[in-house]
Amino acid sequence: MxxxxxxxxxxxxxxxxxxxxxxxxxxxxxxxxxxxxxxxxxxxxxxxxxxxxxxxxxxxxxxxxxxxxxVKSGERIRKRWTYEGGKAGAAARSWCSKQFWxxxxxxxxxxxxxxxxxxxxxxxxxxxxxxxxxxxxxxxxxxxxxxxxxIVFPTLHKLRARLNGNPEDRALLDQLEKEIPIKENxxxxxxxxxxxxxxxxxxxxxxxxxxxxxxxxxxxxxxxxxxxxxxxxxxxxxxxxxxxxxxxxxxxxxxxxxxxxDDDWLLWDFKAKKIRGKHVETVRR
Known part of the structure; x- marks a missing residue:
């Protein structure tokens, strides 16, 4: 518009x-x-x-x-990340820090x-x-x-229903939910x-x-x-x-x-017609 x-x-x-x-x-x-x-x-x-x-x-x-x-910027940093000690490890971590800084x-x-x-x-x-x-x-x-x-996981519910007749597989799914963990909201x-x-x-x-x-x-x-x-x-x-x-x-x-x-909503009113940028005018009348 x-x-x-x-x-x-x-x-x-x-x-x-x-x-x-x-x-x-x-x-x-x-x-x-x-x-x-x-x-x-x-x-x-x-x-x-x-x-x-x-x-x-x-x-x-x-x-x-x-x-x-x-979309790949994070991947480049992760490839360089290391827990290696010494000069090489410190240099790699410093590079990662600088890249994302x-x-x-x-x-x-x-x-x-x-x-x-x-x-x-x-x-x-x-x-x-x-x-x-x-x-x-x-x-x-x-x-x-x-x-x-x-937050719900309908596919998870379908998988649970499918595994109800298989105790071993259902136990694996239950363990997976705890390890991830999967928590609905x-x-x-x-x-x-x-x-x-x-x-x-x-x-x-x-x-x-x-x-x-x-x-x-x-x-x-x-x-x-x-x-x-x-x-x-x-x-x-x-x-x-x-x-x-x-x-x-x-x-x-x-x-x-x-x-x-709610006085957190402070929205400036910049309507002054100034050639060189904006300036803040007092709200007092």
Whole structure:
């Protein structure tokens, strides 16, 4: 949607970072091409939002390709990693650290530059960078909109049923579930550490893509579509963001026992027409 046709809202000019697992997903290539970030980016950009997507990092002046990731960048680092002692081992680990430092640096700078974050955190995917980013954002009192979907394994249930008549194979499956471990989360409860960190009103159990697919031309069905068809989100993210463009959300105050303004939602208003960049004007009248 062009700027001339779009009516400016509260999100116009805001900057958002999209946080979530990239390393231990089922397929990095599929995640980059068809993952949730592509749709959420398009949805936000329609409201005039600047989106920071770690798959498509912004150019850095004077540092060409700084921190860029591709689907095989992690593999190159893992091939060089070693626990070998001495000079050779130290040099290899130093190289690995230097290679990923650029990625860590630019991703955290995008968090630092953003006004708020959207994080997708399924409880079955291991992640380290995402908690780091969430903690950094909350330390800066930036809102984190946290999506924690229901986690179930229907194929596992089918396999269990098939092995019911075979005690030995069923025992192997039970042992495998303990070793991995496989833990379902059908109620979409986020990891408990996140609850006080993020705040109760910023949790969602899905994106709610379905009502927006026709509007945005999302013809290709992705795994999240099938998942949300089976488990329709009770509190979807996209309608919340759509409403956010018109009015700021509130937070619950336990002491007052009511909703109150949430002053973490600080969205700058850069409308001053200055030739040489932007400047911040006082909000006082």
């Amino acid at each position: 062009s700027r001339s046709k779009r009516k400016d809202g509260l999100l116009t000019g805001a900057r958002v970072y999209l946080s979530g697992p990239m390393d231990f997903v089922a397929s990095r290539a599929a995640e980059k091409q068809f993952g949730w970030r592509n749709r959420v980016s398009q949805f936000l950009q329609a409201s005039g939002v600047t989106v920071f997507d770690p798959w498509f990092k912004p150019d850095v002046r004077g540092l060409h390709e700084y921190g860029r990731e591709d 650029e990625t860590l640096h630019i991703d955290l700078r995008m968090v630092d530059t953003s006004d708020f974050m959207i994080s997708y955190c399924p409880t079955n995917i291991y992640s380290v960078g995402t908690p780091h980013e969430i903690i950094m954002a909350t330390l800066q009192h930036k809102p984190v909109l946290f999506v924690s979907p229901p 059908p109620r979409a409860i986020p990891s408990l550490w996140y609850i006080p960190l993020v705040g109760g009103e910023n949790f969602f159990d899905g994106f709610g893509f379905a009502p927006y697919r026709k509007r945005f031309g999302w013809k290709t069905e992705i795994p999240i579509d099938r998942h949300e068809h089976r488990f329709p989100p009770k509190r979807p993210l996209l309608p919340f963001v759509e409403k956010l463009n018109h009015s700021l959300p509130q937070k619950w105050d336990r002491k007052l026992d009511r909703f109150v303004p």
